[in-house]
Amino acid sequence: MKKNEAFYILMVLAGSVLWGTTGTAQHFAPAGASPLSIGAVRLAVGGTALTILALSKGAVKGKEIWLNLNTYISAASVAAYQLFFFAAVLKTGVAMGTVVAIGSAPVFAGIFSIIMGREKPDTKWVVATxxxxxxxxxxxxxxxxxxxxxxxxxxxxxxxxxxxxxxxxSKQLLDKYSTLAVTGVVFFIGAILLSPLLFVFDLNWLRSAQGIGVALHLGLLATAMAYVLFTYGLSGIPLHKAVTLSLTEPATASMLGVFLLKEQLSPVSWIGIALVFAGLIIISVKKAE
Known part of the structure; x- marks a missing residue:
């Protein structure tokens, strides 16, 4: 492992754990809160928080990052993920949509890693993934x-x-800019791209304290803090490795469902959790010298 790589791995895992709280938070959303409206509000709150944080810390300096094509591709990717994922779930169901989206992400990351000339995936990554x-x-x-x-x-x-x-x-941007600058600008633009949805869907669920609490959790913790941690971790490890490590998210969601929502998991699902963590251990352990 590279020097301090374990620290970056922990940052990615911490961000992924926070993402894993999203489903539980949505469970407590008031009636009438549609998945797409929740996604739009989540990005609006998270994007605003990240922008304020980046500006208050003086992380965004000059116009260069605003003129970088990678910034807009990253922002479009963030917005597109919300739209594609929720549209997929509506058509094929939560289980199938989640399996395909989460399962395909590491494969795409490996392909991007090769195309963009980043550190190429090795055998250990393939096995772990x-x-x-x-x-x-x-x-x-x-x-x-x-x-x-x-x-x-x-x-x-x-x-x-x-x-x-x-x-x-984002990994490309991190070669030149700080974590706060990247997340602040990218999510500001991403929130703007999804802002029209705020005028299309019913947002009456935000009129209650419960709705506001859900929106703040999703925006501040499951988005702003989660992406700062993940992106900071991404700055120190290969992108394909970071995406595989983020498979911690569904395992976290399931564990929260069991212990907080009193959901029941089948023996097969418990085997699945064990395999997820086995893969994470494989990809995280230091190679023998």
Whole structure:
């Protein structure tokens, strides 16, 4: 492992754990809160918080980052992920949409890593990623057969590509700019891109204290803090490795469902969780000298 790589791995894992709280938070959202409206509000709150943080810390200096094409590709990827993922879930169901989106993201990240001339995936990454993806499939499906909708699967694949795209192009930006500058500017633009949705969907669920609490959690913790941690970790490890490590998210979501929402997991799902963590251990352990 590179010097201090373990620290960057922990940052990525911490960000992924915070992402894993999203489903639990949505469970507590008031009636009438549609997934797309939640996604738009989440990005609006998170983007605003990240922009304020970046500006208050003086992280954004000059116009250069605003003129960088990678900035806009990253922002478009963030916005596209929200749209593609929720559209996929509506067409093919939560389980299938999540499996395809999350399972395909590391594969796309590996492809981007090769195309962009980054550190190429090695055998250990391939093994760890396959183990973790199989674990995610077992975890989310519980061993039950899923029905695939072609258009839904394609949308989920697009979501996986969009997530990997954010990671890849943000990694390019991190070569020149700080974590706060990258997240602040990228999410500011991403929030603007999704802002029209705020005028399309019913936002009455925000009129209650419960709705505001959900929006603040999703925006400040599951978006702003999560992406700062993840992006900071991304600055110190290969992008394909970071995306594989982010498979911690569904495992976290499932564990929160069990312990907070009193949900029941099948034995197959528990095996899936074990495989996810086995994959994370494989990719994180230091090679023998």
């Amino acid at each position: 396959l183990v973790s993806i199989i674990g995610c499939i077992l975890l989310i499906t519980g061993g039950q057969e899923l029905t695939a909708n072609v258009s839904g699967v394609l949308l989920a694949l697009a979501a996986g590509a969009a997530y990997a795209g954010y990671t890849a192009f």
